[in-house]
Amino acid sequence: MRCETCLLTSEEGASLPLEGFLDRLETCDECPLESGQEPCPLVAVERLALRARASSRALRKLGNRLRQSENMAKDLSAGIAEYEERAAKLEVLQQAGVLEANRELRAKMALVEQKEEAILALSTPIIEVWEGVLVLPIIGNLDDRRTGEMLSRLLEMVSLRAAEYAILDLTGVDRIDAATADQIIRICRTVALLGAKVILSGIRVEVVLVLARLELDLSSLVTMRTLKEALLRCGVGAAR
Amino acid sequence: MIRAVTVSATHDDPFTAGRDASAELLADLGRAPDLVLLFSSAKYDAARVLEGVHSRLPAGVPLVGCSSYAEIDTEQALTSSVTAMGLLLDGIELQTFQVAGRGVDSFAAGREAGAGLAAFSPSLVITFPDVLDMNATQFLLGLQDTLAKDTPIVGGASADDGAFRATYQFHGQSVTSGGAVGVALKGRLAVATAAKSGYTPIGAMHTSTRVENGKELLEIDGRAALDLYRDYLGERAAQMPAVSIEFPIGVVGGIAGTQRQVDDSLLLVRAIFNVDEPRGALILGGDIPQGATIRVTRATKQDVIRGADEATVQALESMPDPDVALIFSCMSRKSVLGPRFPEECQASFARLPAGLPKCGFYTFGELSPVQGVTMHHESTYTIVLLKALS
Numbered sequence: 001m002r003c004e005t006c007l008l009t010s011e012e013g014a015s016l017p018l019e020g021f022l023d024r025l026e027t028c029d030e031c032p033l034e035s036g037q038e039p040c041p042l043v044a045v046e047r048l049a050l051r052a053r054a055s056s057r058a059l060r061k062l063g064n065r066l067r068q069s070e071n072m073a074k075d076l077s078a079g080i081a082e083y084e085e086r087a088a089k090l091e092v093l094q095q096a097g098v099l100e101a102n103r104e105l106r107a108k109m110a111l112v113e114q115k116e117e118a119i120l121a122l123s124t125p126i127i128e129v130w131e132g133v134l135v136l137p138i139i140g141n142l143d144d145r146r147t148g149e150m151l152s153r154l155l156e157m158v159s160l161r162a163a164e165y166a167i168l169d170l171t172g173v174d175r176i177d178a179a180t181a182d183q184i185i186r187i188c189r190t191v192a193l194l195g196a197k198v199i200l201s202g203i204r205v206e207v208v209l210v211l212a213r214l215e216l217d218l219s220s221l222v223t224m225r226t227l228k229e230a231l232l233r234c235g236v237g238a239a240r
Numbered sequence: 241m242i243r244a245v246t247v248s249a250t251h252d253d254p255f256t257a258g259r260d261a262s263a264e265l266l267a268d269l270g271r272a273p274d275l276v277l278l279f280s281s282a283k284y285d286a287a288r289v290l291e292g293v294h295s296r297l298p299a300g301v302p303l304v305g306c307s308s309y310a311e312i313d314t315e316q317a318l319t320s321s322v323t324a325m326g327l328l329l330d331g332i333e334l335q336t337f338q339v340a341g342r343g344v345d346s347f348a349a350g351r352e353a354g355a356g357l358a359a360f361s362p363s364l365v366i367t368f369p370d371v372l373d374m375n376a377t378q379f380l381l382g383l384q385d386t387l388a389k390d391t392p393i394v395g396g397a398s399a400d401d402g403a404f405r406a407t408y409q410f411h412g413q414s415v416t417s418g419g420a421v422g423v424a425l426k427g428r429l430a431v432a433t434a435a436k437s438g439y440t441p442i443g444a445m446h447t448s449t450r451v452e453n454g455k456e457l458l459e460i461d462g463r464a465a466l467d468l469y470r471d472y473l474g475e476r477a478a479q480m481p482a483v484s485i486e487f488p489i490g491v492v493g494g495i496a497g498t499q500r501q502v503d504d505s506l507l508l509v510r511a512i513f514n515v516d517e518p519r520g521a522l523i524l525g526g527d528i529p530q531g532a533t534i535r536v537t538r539a540t541k542q543d544v545i546r547g548a549d550e551a552t553v554q555a556l557e558s559m560p561d562p563d564v565a566l567i568f569s570c571m572s573r574k575s576v577l578g579p580r581f582p583e584e585c586q587a588s589f590a591r592l593p594a595g596l597p598k599c600g601f602y603t604f605g606e607l608s609p610v611q612g613v614t615m616h617h618e619s620t621y622t623i624v625l626l627k628a629l630s
Contacts, residue, residue: 057264057267060249060264063251064248064249064250064251064260067250067251067252067320068248068250068318068321071250071319071320071321072318072319076579079578079579082578083578089479093475
């Protein structure tokens with residue numbers, strides 16, 4: 001197809017932007033100047049040279065942009081790889097951290113358990129104050145675990161020492177709740193089954209009120225105001 | 241009015257990259273520039289780049305520049321490019337200079353450069369020293385010792401790809417490695433500068449109790465500097481020395497008696513370029529005096545970007561309508577930002593007038609005045625706005 005107006009010689013052709021000029025030129029495949037049917041004027045050569053330089057520059061710019069985009073993509077790709085590497089390292093560190101934390105936690109828990117055992121042992125001292133006379137001073141709250149420990153040790157001692165008396169001294173108990181009171185009564189009754197006589201001493205008013213509210217049969221319990229009286233009752237003072 | 245054009249060319253062949261940059265510069269400017277600033281990615285053969293540039297640039301056009309960690313043009317920050325700014329200086333005079341390196345005393349080299357410029361009475365000095373060869377702090381002090389005290393000195397230390405092996409300086413048709421090059425401008429020229437790091441201190445204040453050769457920090461509070469620094473890094477100490485570039489040392493109040501007046505704020509940041517394990521020392525990018533109050537600093541990506549933004553706002557307050565902007569930002573900032581590094585320039589450029597020609601590079605250390613006194617910075621975004629006065 002031949003151009004209606006010659007791109008190479010007309011003002012219209014000269015005013016076209018590079019892309020438009022090249023588009024039009026591409027479709028002009030019957031150019032009489034190109035085929036030599038018509039002589040090529042100097043202005044056409046000048047304009048073609050000008051357009052060639054502009055094309056070269058545009059190509060250079062496009063090439064630059066393309067290469068810069070490629071670089072940017074490479075940088076991003078390297079950045080992603082770096083991030084992934086860092087994330088993997090962090091993951092390893094985190095896992096190591098969790099394992100270490102778990103180890104520490106387990107060690108701490110074991111330590112706490114050891115301490116609890118030690119505290120429990122210390123909180124249930126059973127003293128044989130005289131031959132056949134055991135004293136168990138109770139201080140603080142009694143829970144199931146402590147009661148169980150206390151009962152187990154007291155039974156063991158009563159059996160081992162063939163104790164005649166077991167004094168549960170409550171001087172160190174300021175207040176008591178129903179559950180604790182029930183535990184104490186339970187200890188007394190169980191120890192009595194071994195044949196030992198159980199004496200409760202040092203019972204404060206507040207403790208008595210709680211025991212009374214339980215509506216238990218306390219007739220078998222021997223109670224004394226103080227530890228001293230309880231010891232006298234066991235004949236400790238008389239023996240001395 | 242100063243007219244300027246910046247072009248960036250990227251090509252596998254360094255000669256072609258240099259040639260394309262030069263050709264594009266001439267085409268955009270429409271004539272030969274009065275001065276060319278050239279920053280070439282360290283990945284290129286510097287000599288071949290310069291050959292390419294001169295294959296198109298008319299003979300005699302003054303040219304200064306250096307190799308770079310990354311480049312900055314009017315549109316963006318980019319890597320692997322040859323970036324050149326051509327300036328038409330509107331009657332502003334210039335004088336380029338070059339001082340040899342390799343074994344010379346840095347302060348003396350600065351004095352030599354300053355002495356050569358003193359008669360010229362410059363309004364601004366732009367320089368690109370090689371910090372792998374010389375001590376930039378001492379070079380700057382030498383320059384300041386010979387030039388008028390209020391002469392603004394700007395620029396950045398030439399860089400390589402982060403390997404800290406060799407950097408290059410361009411001066412006219414010569415390429416050297418070591419020493420410093422630069423250009424002084426004189427005339428009806430207004431200059432506005434700003435420098436901000438965005439880094440914030442972490443932990444307590446410490447004292448540099450033992451420093452050797454200006455840049456080797458051996459002891460902090462009487463302890464091996466490396467040990468104390470590792471305490472700050474915690475688990476990340478395993479990534480040293482690479483990670484240390486992200487946790488520079490801040491000098492509280494700058495350097496008293498030398499480069500600036502005492503102040504309580506953190507005005508100077510020193511990047512850690514390397515560590516000396518046997519001596520337990522941190523090797524800094526610039527000088528730090530013994531007895532200075534220092535703090536370990538760090539920055540998030542947002543902090544770094546905010547620093548660039550704040551520097552730009554500050555510079556624009558002094559000059560809202562510049563003709564040209566030059567930007568010198570530290571390579572450590574690019575390390576912190578990673579693939580997001582162009583964002584600090586984006587934040588800065590968004591503040592600048594549309595179409596303002598810009599040029600610069602990512603350095604191994606920056607030179608910029610703070611409160612009227614030029615300092616050698618690291619980890620800092622520095623911006624220089626220029627305007628020809630009518």
